[in-house]
Amino acid sequence: xxxxxxxxSLVLMSALYVLAGISHFVQPSFFLKxxxxxxxxxxxxxxxxxxxxxxxxxxxxxxEIRSYAAIGIILLLLSIFPANFYHFQKAQRKGQHVxxxxxxxxxxxxxxxxxxxxx
Numbered sequence: 001x002x003x004x005x006x007x008x009s010l011v012l013m014s015a016l017y018v019l020a021g022i023s024h025f026v027q028p029s030f031f032l033k034x035x036x037x038x039x040x041x042x043x044x045x046x047x048x049x050x051x052x053x054x055x056x057x058x059x060x061x062x063x064e065i066r067s068y069a070a071i072g073i074i075l076l077l078l079s080i081f082p083a084n085f086y087h088f089q090k091a092q093r094k095g096q097h098v099x100x101x102x103x104x105x106x107x108x109x110x111x112x113x114x115x116x117x118x119x
Contacts, residue, residue: 010060013114017057017073024050036086052076060118070118077112084108 002010024031024046031049035042056076059069088101 009114009117013073013118014057014060017053017060019057021050021052021054021057024053034083034087034090036083039083049076049080067119070115073115074112074119077108077115081105081108 028046031046032042035045039045056069056072060066084104088105091097091101
C-alpha cells in the first residue's frame, strides 16, 4: 500500500517528467539551443528525450513497472548530464544564467535520489 507522502511524491515526480517531456515538443527551440554541438541529430535527440521523459513519467503510475520506470529516469538523468554540463559551460562563456545552470548540476543528484526512492 502506498502512503500519502509517497502518493504526493509520485504525483509530483510524474507531473515533472510528463510536463518536461511535453515541453520538448512545445518549445523545441529552447532545448535545441542547449544541445551540445557534438550531437549529430539534435532534432531527433530532442524528440526522443521528450518522448522518453513523458513515457517514463506516465509509467510511474503502473505499480508493476514503477521501479523500472524509476530506473529509466535515473538512466535518463545520467545520460543528459553531459548536455546540462555543456549548458553550464555555454552560460559561463556568455556570462548569462550561470547560477541557474550551476545549481542544476547538483540538483540532478537529488532528482536521481528521488527516482531511486521508487526502485
